[in-house]
Amino acid sequence: MEKIRRFICVITQTNPCNLKCGYCFLQHQIPTKDNVLDFKVDAKTFRRAFSRERLGGTCMFNFTANGETLIPPKLLDFVREVLEEGHFCEIVTNATVTKAFEKLATFPESLLSHLMLKCSFHYLELKKRGLLESFFANVHRVRNAGASITVELMPHDEIIPLIGEIQDRCIREVGAFPHVTVARDASQPKTLPRLSCLSTDEYRRVWGVFDSKLFEYKLSVFEKPQRDFCYAGDWMMVMRLRTGLLSQCYRGYRILDPFRDIDSPLDFKPIGNLCPEPHCFNAHAWLTFGCCPTADAPYYDEVRNRVCVDGTEWLTPECKAFFHQKFRENNDEYGFLKKTVVNAEMSLRKFSNQHRTIQRIVRTIRHPLTNIRAK
Ligand code: SF4
Structure with a gap:
C-alpha cells in the first residue's frame, strides 16, 4: 500500500463559475469579474517542484478553486502530471463541466484509480438550471472509467423541504445518500459561523437523516477553536496556483518559494499551537489525515466513501486504502x-x-x- 506523506491543498485562485448558488462565499469575498484562468507555472514545472522525491514520498493533492475548479482548460494537465508522478489526487467540482469529465474519462485506469472527484451537489441550482441530468451523467462517466467519486450535499435551509426527493434521486443515481457538509458563513471571516438559521440541535436533527459521517464529524468540531499542536506547514500545506505562494495553511506563513530553486529542499515549518483560524473548518480533510495527531478524528475514507445498494463502493480499493491512514504513521512526530x-x-x-x-x-x-x- 502507498504511504501518505503529506497533503497539498492546491487553490487555483480562478473565479469563474457556471452556477450562481445563493450561499456561495464567492459573493462575499471575491471580485467575480476577474476571469483570469492562467497559472504562475506550467504543469511540468509544478510536477518538478512537487516531485515525490522533494516531498519525501507519496502525497495527497486536493485541487480546488474560488469558482468551479474544472473551468480552466489547463487544470487537467496539472492533475495528470501529479497522478503520473505517483501521487493521489482529489478534484473539488460541481460536476457540470462535461468537456473536462470527458477528458478525465480518457485517462488510463492506473491513474484514475488514484483520483477522486468530490462532486459538490448544489441541488436547487442544478434543478433550476436543468443540470441534474448532466451532473449525474458526469459522475457516472468518471466512475465507470475507474475513478473514485463522492457526492457531497450543501445543506442549505432553503432545500429542507426537498430532502426526500434528494435522497430518492441519489439512491437511484449513485446507490446511496450523499454525504453532507457543514457550510460556513464567509461574510463573517473572524468567526466563520455555521450558515443556517437553525440551532445546532435542529440542524443536527434535520441533516442527520442522511446518516453521513462527514456531517457528524464536521459538526462535532465546527466553531470550536483548535488549540492542539498542528503540523500544517510540514505535513499539510496550501499552494496558490496563480501567485505561486505556498503557505502553512489558509492563513499561515509563507514557505520558501517552491519554484525559485526547484532542486533545493523545501523549508517545512509547522504552525504548532498557534492556529490562526477561528476553527478548523476543513477538519474533515486535514484533521482526518491527522494534522493535529492528538485530535480525535475518523479516517478520511470514512467521511468520503459509501457502500451502495448493489454492494459496490464509491472509492476505488486504492483510494480507500490510501485514505485510511494518518500522517503520524509515516512521519516523525516532534x-x-x-x-x-x-x-x-x-x-x-x-x-x-x-x-x-x-x-x-x-x-x-x-x-x-x-x-x-x-x-
Ligand atoms: S488546526 Fe486546521 S485550520 Fe488550524 S492551522 Fe491546523 S489545519 Fe489549519
Whole structure:
C-alpha cells in the first residue's frame, strides 16, 4: 500500500463559475469579474517542484478553486502530471463541466484509480438550471472509467423541504445518500459561523437523516477553536496556483518559494499551537489525515466513501486504502523541545508582523501630519 506523506491543498485562485448558488462565499469575498484562468507555472514545472522525491514520498493533492475548479482548460494537465508522478489526487467540482469529465474519462485506469472527484451537489441550482441530468451523467462517466467519486450535499435551509426527493434521486443515481457538509458563513471571516438559521440541535436533527459521517464529524468540531499542536506547514500545506505562494495553511506563513530553486529542499515549518483560524473548518480533510495527531478524528475514507445498494463502493480499493491512514504513521512526530522551539518561532513571527503593522499605521498617520506641518 502507498504511504501518505503529506497533503497539498492546491487553490487555483480562478473565479469563474457556471452556477450562481445563493450561499456561495464567492459573493462575499471575491471580485467575480476577474476571469483570469492562467497559472504562475506550467504543469511540468509544478510536477518538478512537487516531485515525490522533494516531498519525501507519496502525497495527497486536493485541487480546488474560488469558482468551479474544472473551468480552466489547463487544470487537467496539472492533475495528470501529479497522478503520473505517483501521487493521489482529489478534484473539488460541481460536476457540470462535461468537456473536462470527458477528458478525465480518457485517462488510463492506473491513474484514475488514484483520483477522486468530490462532486459538490448544489441541488436547487442544478434543478433550476436543468443540470441534474448532466451532473449525474458526469459522475457516472468518471466512475465507470475507474475513478473514485463522492457526492457531497450543501445543506442549505432553503432545500429542507426537498430532502426526500434528494435522497430518492441519489439512491437511484449513485446507490446511496450523499454525504453532507457543514457550510460556513464567509461574510463573517473572524468567526466563520455555521450558515443556517437553525440551532445546532435542529440542524443536527434535520441533516442527520442522511446518516453521513462527514456531517457528524464536521459538526462535532465546527466553531470550536483548535488549540492542539498542528503540523500544517510540514505535513499539510496550501499552494496558490496563480501567485505561486505556498503557505502553512489558509492563513499561515509563507514557505520558501517552491519554484525559485526547484532542486533545493523545501523549508517545512509547522504552525504548532498557534492556529490562526477561528476553527478548523476543513477538519474533515486535514484533521482526518491527522494534522493535529492528538485530535480525535475518523479516517478520511470514512467521511468520503459509501457502500451502495448493489454492494459496490464509491472509492476505488486504492483510494480507500490510501485514505485510511494518518500522517503520524509515516512521519516523525516532534519531541517536546522541538515543539517549544516551533511555538516560540511562530510567536515571534506573529509579534514582529503585528509590530510591522503598528509601524505601518504610525507611518500612515505621520505622513499627512508631516505634510500639514510642512505647509
Ligand atoms: S488546526 Fe486546521 S485550520 Fe488550524 S492551522 Fe491546523 S489545519 Fe489549519
